[in-house]
Amino acid sequence: MSTYTEDKRKVTTHRLWEMKQKGEKISVLTAYDYMMAKVIDEAGIDAIIVGDSASNTMIGNQTTLPITLDQMIYHARSVVNATRRALVIVDMPFGTCSGNPLKSLDAAIRIMKESGADALKIEGGKEIQEDVKKIIDAGIPVMSHLGLMPQSINKYGTYAVRGKDEKEAEKLMADCLLMEELGAFGIVLEKIPARLATEISGRLTIPTIGIGAGSGANGQVLVIHDMMGMNKEFSPKFLRRYADLYTIMTEATQHYIQDVKDVQFPSKEESY
Numbered sequence: 001m002s003t004y005t006e007d008k009r010k011v012t013t014h015r016l017w018e019m020k021q022k023g024e025k026i027s028v029l030t031a032y033d034y035m036m037a038k039v040i041d042e043a044g045i046d047a048i049i050v051g052d053s054a055s056n057t058m059i060g061n062q063t064t065l066p067i068t069l070d071q072m073i074y075h076a077r078s079v080v081n082a083t084r085r086a087l088v089i090v091d092m093p094f095g096t097c098s099g100n101p102l103k104s105l106d107a108a109i110r111i112m113k114e115s116g117a118d119a120l121k122i123e124g125g126k127e128i129q130e131d132v133k134k135i136i137d138a139g140i141p142v143m144s145h146l147g148l149m150p151q152s153i154n155k156y157g158t159y160a161v162r163g164k165d166e167k168e169a170e171k172l173m174a175d176c177l178l179m180e181e182l183g184a185f186g187i188v189l190e191k192i193p194a195r196l197a198t199e200i201s202g203r204l205t206i207p208t209i210g211i212g213a214g215s216g217a218n219g220q221v222l223v224i225h226d227m228m229g230m231n232k233e234f235s236p237k238f239l240r241r242y243a244d245l246y247t248i249m250t251e252a253t254q255h256y257i258q259d260v261k262d263v264q265f266p267s268k269e270e271s272y
Helices: 013-022 034-043 069-082 101-115 126-137 150-156 166-182 194-203 245-261
Strands: 026-030 047-050 087-091 119-123 142-147 186-190 208-211 219-222
Touching (some): 013 026, 034 047, 034 069, 047 069, 047 219, 101 119, 119 126, 119 150, 126 142, 126 166, 142 166, 186 194, 194 208
Parallel strands (some): 026 047, 047 087, 087 119, 142 186, 186 208, 208 219
């Protein structure tokens, strides 16, 4: 299977920009713990997002809103400890970047210093431009997140596709251009029409990473638990499952249980 792992250099924000210039697609997955990050890093993934989706996948919350700054730092540190090549990008959780630039900068500095991450991802456009500017001016790389923004789910009231009407599409384009102007090194475009994502990607010099945004983005990201088939309850149109770990792990657990009950484990060879 052909991959781009021949280049073992550490992936940086500049390398993502170079990949866009060369027309090389950027592969991104989420991770929240040491072992999962180690596997996908060694497999050659270009970037890992320590997403606030850990609120759902690791804690069992219904939305991303409850996860705390301390919890995000914990998950980020675990991923950083395992990663040698991939660029590690950490979500700023809900409430840490919401119109108070100094407070936002404090949270951003904590994540960077305490986790060792390479960059941050921040949801929002024009409304938080002063926060984003303050963080970037402090020397912290920022990836923007626009389109469907899960931290704003209570405002939307739905996880439906964003940017379908002309007014919202125009605002989305304006926000993307603004984030590039402020110095963002990339933008995640979530659940927007493929044609709009292609248009945005063509207008920007920085890379776009799509999730439910078609193939015209400069790269793609999926949540690791969804892509690996560990989550059976989430089946959006954009999701492709590359494995069925839920079934594999269930059957392995049942086999183990049966061996214990039948005194088949441990064997003499497995005993001291």
